[in-house]
Amino acid sequence: MSLIDPENTIPEARSPFSEAWEMFRGNTAAMIALVILCLIVLGAIFGPYLYPTDPFDMVWAPFSPPGADGFILGTDYLGRDLLAALIHGARVSIIIGLAAAAVSILIGVTVGALAGFYKGWVEELLMRITEFFQVLPTLLFSMVIVALFGASLPMITFAIGVVSWTAVARITRSEFLRIRELEYVMASRASGATNAKLMFRVILPNALPPIIVQAALMVGSAILFEAGLSFLGLTDPNVVSWGQVIGSNRQYILDASYTVTIPGLAIFITVLCISLVGDGLNDALNPKLRSR
Amino acid sequence: MKAETLLKVENMTVRFAVKRGRGFGKNAHLHAVDDVSFTVKCGETLAIVGESGSGKTTTALAVARLVNSYKGKVLLGDTDLLALGDEDLRQARARVQFIFQDPYSSLNPRLRASDIVREPMDSLGDMSEAEKSERVDFLFNAVGLRPEQQRLFPHQFSGGQRQRIGIARALATQPELIICDEPVSALDVAVQAQILNLLRKLQKDFGLTYLFISHDLGVVQHMCDSIAVMYMGKIVEHGSRLDIFNAPQHPYTRALLSAVPSVDKARRAQTKRILIPGDPPDPVNLPAGCRFANRCPVVQDICRRDEPELRNGVACHFPNAEL
Amino acid sequence: MALLSVKNLRIEIKTRAGVAPVIDDLSFDLDAGESLSFVGESGCGKSMTALALMGLLPEGVGSVASGSITFDGEDLTQASEARLRALRGNDISMIFQEPMTSLNPLYTVGEQIAEVLRAHQGLSRKQAWDQAVELLDAVRIPNARARAEDYPFQMSGGQRQRVMIAIALACQPKILIADEPTTALDVTVQAQIFDLLQDMRRQTGSAIILITHDMGAVAEMAERMIVMYAGRKAELGPVDTIIAHPRHPYTAGLISCVPHILSTLTSEREDLVEVPGIVPALQDFGKDLCLFASRCRHAQPKCVNQRPPEIAFGNTHQAACWRAEEL
Numbered sequence: 029m030s031l032i033d034p035e036n037t038i039p040e041a042r043s044p045f046s047e048a049w050e051m052f053r054g055n056t057a058a059m060i061a062l063v064i065l066c067l068i069v070l071g072a073i074f075g076p077y078l079y080p081t082d083p084f085d086m087v088w089a090p091f092s093p094p095g096a097d098g099f100i101l102g103t104d105y106l107g108r109d110l111l112a113a114l115i116h117g118a119r120v121s122i123i124i125g126l127a128a129a130a131v132s133i134l135i136g137v138t139v140g141a142l143a144g145f146y147k148g149w150v151e152e153l154l155m156r157i158t159e160f161f162q163v164l165p166t167l168l169f170s171m172v173i174v175a176l177f178g179a180s181l182p183m184i185t186f187a188i189g190v191v192s193w194t195a196v197a198r199i200t201r202s203e204f205l206r207i208r209e210l211e212y213v214m215a216s217r218a219s220g221a222t223n224a225k226l227m228f229r230v231i232l233p234n235a236l237p238p239i240i241v242q243a244a245l246m247v248g249s250a251i252l253f254e255a256g257l258s259f260l261g262l263t264d265p266n267v268v269s270w271g272q273v274i275g276s277n278r279q280y281i282l283d284a285s286y287t288v289t290i291p292g293l294a295i296f297i298t299v300l301c302i303s304l305v306g307d308g309l310n311d312a313l314n315p316k317l318r319s320r
Numbered sequence: 321m322k323a324e325t326l327l328k329v330e331n332m333t334v335r336f337a338v339k340r341g342r343g344f345g346k347n348a349h350l351h352a353v354d355d356v357s358f359t360v361k362c363g364e365t366l367a368i369v370g371e372s373g374s375g376k377t378t379t380a381l382a383v384a385r386l387v388n389s390y391k392g393k394v395l396l397g398d399t400d401l402l403a404l405g406d407e408d409l410r411q412a413r414a415r416v417q418f419i420f421q422d423p424y425s426s427l428n429p430r431l432r433a434s435d436i437v438r439e440p441m442d443s444l445g446d447m448s449e450a451e452k453s454e455r456v457d458f459l460f461n462a463v464g465l466r467p468e469q470q471r472l473f474p475h476q477f478s479g480g481q482r483q484r485i486g487i488a489r490a491l492a493t494q495p496e497l498i499i500c501d502e503p504v505s506a507l508d509v510a511v512q513a514q515i516l517n518l519l520r521k522l523q524k525d526f527g528l529t530y531l532f533i534s535h536d537l538g539v540v541q542h543m544c545d546s547i548a549v550m551y552m553g554k555i556v557e558h559g560s561r562l563d564i565f566n567a568p569q570h571p572y573t574r575a576l577l578s579a580v581p582s583v584d585k586a587r588r589a590q591t592k593r594i595l596i597p598g599d600p601p602d603p604v605n606l607p608a609g610c611r612f613a614n615r616c617p618v619v620q621d622i623c624r625r626d627e628p629e630l631r632n633g634v635a636c637h638f639p640n641a642e643l
Numbered sequence: 644m645a646l647l648s649v650k651n652l653r654i655e656i657k658t659r660a661g662v663a664p665v666i667d668d669l670s671f672d673l674d675a676g677e678s679l680s681f682v683g684e685s686g687c688g689k690s691m692t693a694l695a696l697m698g699l700l701p702e703g704v705g706s707v708a709s710g711s712i713t714f715d716g717e718d719l720t721q722a723s724e725a726r727l728r729a730l731r732g733n734d735i736s737m738i739f740q741e742p743m744t745s746l747n748p749l750y751t752v753g754e755q756i757a758e759v760l761r762a763h764q765g766l767s768r769k770q771a772w773d774q775a776v777e778l779l780d781a782v783r784i785p786n787a788r789a790r791a792e793d794y795p796f797q798m799s800g801g802q803r804q805r806v807m808i809a810i811a812l813a814c815q816p817k818i819l820i821a822d823e824p825t826t827a828l829d830v831t832v833q834a835q836i837f838d839l840l841q842d843m844r845r846q847t848g849s850a851i852i853l854i855t856h857d858m859g860a861v862a863e864m865a866e867r868m869i870v871m872y873a874g875r876k877a878e879l880g881p882v883d884t885i886i887a888h889p890r891h892p893y894t895a896g897l898i899s900c901v902p903h904i905l906s907t908l909t910s911e912r913e914d915l916v917e918v919p920g921i922v923p924a925l926q927d928f929g930k931d932l933c934l935f936a937s938r939c940r941h942a943q944p945k946c947v948n949q950r951p952p953e954i955a956f957g958n959t960h961q962a963a964c965w966r967a968e969e970l
Contacts, residue, residue, distance in 0.1 A: 041432065041472045044429055211421070217386060325654065372829055510938075512901070562909075
């Protein structure tokens with residue numbers, strides 16, 4: 029029996045992130061979602077090499093149902109292989125999702141950080157701009173951008189990013205406003221830190237958790253957004269994506285419903301998994317839920 | 321004992337703009353610190369005492385230029401801190417360091433303890449990496465932490481240990497003045513004693529000068545050499561430790577002292593509790609005359625008319641009046 | 644017979660590491676009109692005791708494992724939730740540390756006091772309001788009739804705590820539990836609140852249980868005190884006796900580690916007597932040893948082998964320390 033002294037038992041050094049990972053691992057739903065997500069991403073990266081059929085080739089008779097004639101997911105109205113479309117389309121959908129999220133995080137964090145750090149007229153100006161973007165009808169606005177500047181992948185990505193950064197800006201700003209008043213920020217200032225260091229090395233890392241969660245959810249919504257635009261035909265016809273498959277088959281939804289439901293299911297599963305992972309991240313990164 | 325003056329604050333005023341009412345009404349100003357002057361001698365401790373809203377913390381922040389002053393001078397040696405430009409100020413920060421009240425929010429949760437202590441040396445000064453590590457080792461030892469604990473993150477420490485890290489950080493640049501803003505009020509009583517003893521030991525070992533902000537008169541009595549009592553942004557009494565505690569002159573100081581509960585039976589028997597009813601006046605809309613007038617037990621007409629100056633260490637028209 | 648009698652109370656809470664006794668074998672009596680104080684550092688079980696008396700232990704987390712709380716001949720640990728609700732605010736009431744958050748911001752303070760009176764005493768709306776105004780006057784809020792129409796945010800911290808006291812005393816409870824009632828307040832306001840509590844106690848005859856970490860407050864406010872450490876009773880006895888001669892080293896530490904203002908101050912300043920270390924972690928609470936041993940200057944091998952019994956000094960004073968008789 030030894031003396032009890034909680035101050036002098038040296039625990040192993042564990043960063044807040046490793047604790048968050050521990051927490052995340054305990055969340056079964058989020059872990060399953062993460063595994064599925066990894067499989068989808070791996071499929072998107074390596075699938076086209078393992079299943080090289082060109083999704084634009086007419087390989088068989090149209091409307092061949094799934095499983096028949098050797099095509100696992102069947103063929104669409106032009107006799108193109110749906111499985112090939114799904115595998116090749118995953119790349120585009122996921123890349124657009126990631127890139128659009130990256131664009132909106134970049135704009136949103138910059139605007140939010142400047143507004144929250146400098147306050148005063150900088151904040152007033154930036155928040156008015158944010159509000160302007162917030163009240164625009166997002167789908168309509170992005171349609172206008174794509175219609176004006178052409179339906180290329182970078183332009184679609186940009187359009188989605190531009191309409192969805194406002195939430196990130198608001199979260200970043202409120203986190204900055206909160207954290208800049210904490211004493212450790214004051215301590216860094218008192219020990220001679222420059223504004224740039226305060227903003228990016230002190231405050232931003234501590235503001236990241238809710239931004240990370242928002243980013244994860246944003247990937248999901250960007251995929252949905254892209255699907256929405258494709259469905260309306262506002263997409264690059266030379267590139268196959270899940271939304272584009274749905275869009276091009278939408279007239280046959282009653283005759284050959286599988287041509288629409290299968291890519292729809294792919295979107296549904298991917299976005300659901302992203303949401304679950306985002307949820308898990310939220311629980312793991314949110315210090316209020318930590319038992320301590 | 322004659323020590324030379326390290327810090328001389330002259331007529332410092334800090335004010336904040338406050339919006340009153342709606343729309344484009346005229347902005348009013350809240351004078352959180354109003355025309356305050358005091359000095360701190362080398363190697364000594366000056367305590368600024370007051371209740372919430374007295375402006376004591378704002379005074380501390382303004383001296384360190386963590387809050388902007390509206391006017392006045394803060395002379396550290398020969399340098400007026402308030403007159404420095406951005407880069408000069410940044411360099412001057414090495415000379416004034418701060419110990420914060422809340423050990424839970426004053427340490428960056430994403431940094432290891434050693435990096436927290438090292439941060440001021442990274443931002444200021446030109447030590448080599450080896451020298452910095454050596455100094456971190458030295459500081460950890462000086463504040464009573466073990467070398468193995470350098471790798472840990474703040475949440476893995478107890479409150480008292482976190483405050484030790486904060487103290488080590490404040491010592492890193494070998495500052496001339498250390499401002500302690502309620503350094504123990506967030507800690508448990510037993511831990512308070514540990515930190516207070518540490519602060520006194522460090523002062524003795526390194527010849528530190530403290531500006532000590534506190535609302536706890538017991539702690540102040542133990543830590544300081546002289547005391548400034550603040551009420552509503554003004555210093556109402558300023559004197560040596562023994563003068564203030566054994567012969568307080570201002571009615572507010574006397575009420576404050578009489579309000580502290582004591583375990584000493586003799587003191588309880590001999591102090592008459594002076595209750596000061598009511599609340600302090602609205603800080604944005606101060607009445608004319610003495611700010612303490614509406615709660616003062618010995619108020620006279622002149623107190624509501626003329627604001628008393630700080631003379632012979634007390635700002636009162638009727639010091640030592642019978643209470 | 645004592646008004647309140649707690650016998651061998653054990654409260655367990657669930658943590659990630661398992662079940663830990665936050666209150667371990669606590670017994671004490673409280674007489675009608677008496678003033679008793681609980682002292683100790685945070686995490687020693689003071690507030691938990693108060694919540695247990697109120698039947699307000701956090702559901703699903705903490706529960707009474709064994710022992711009894713007898714109030715007026717009735718065991719509260721066996722009482723139904725409905726019965727406890729009837730007792731709370733009526734026979735036993737409580738004021739909390741934080742006067743900023745314990746009032747509902749959406750109702751005027753008068754309404755909040757009247758609400759309690761209507762619920763427990765079945766007064767009419769008009770009667771309740773009149774009595775609420777009287778209570779506000781009794782807790783020395785100037786111009787009570789007008790201030791009853793104020794919302795909590797219009798009042799200062801001290802005034803809000805007075806309103807809390809008015810609510811707590813509305814039904815003239817037999818016991819008033821005050822959990823660190825002045826910690827968030829300035830010292831001059833604290834003096835007013837203490838003064839008020841003493842007066843109210845004299846007028847209504849309520850017993851007061853004051854929970855605090857401030858020995859000075861105990862000395863001013865209480866007749867008897869219980870020093871709690873890590874969920875256990877370290878020492879119990881009359882305040883004056885204990886302050887003059889603490890038998891438990893933890894009590895002695897709590898008294899001497901605080902810099903007190905003495906009747907005459909000299910230029911001499913000794914270092915404070917430190918109690919090194921901190922309160923043990925919750926998972927160590929139940930162990931069969933003296934939990935204070937790791938911080939104790941007087942610790943002996945015996946202290947880490949077995950939990951010390953309560954040694955009595957006369958009828959009223961007990962200390963749970965192996966060496967209490969020598970110290």
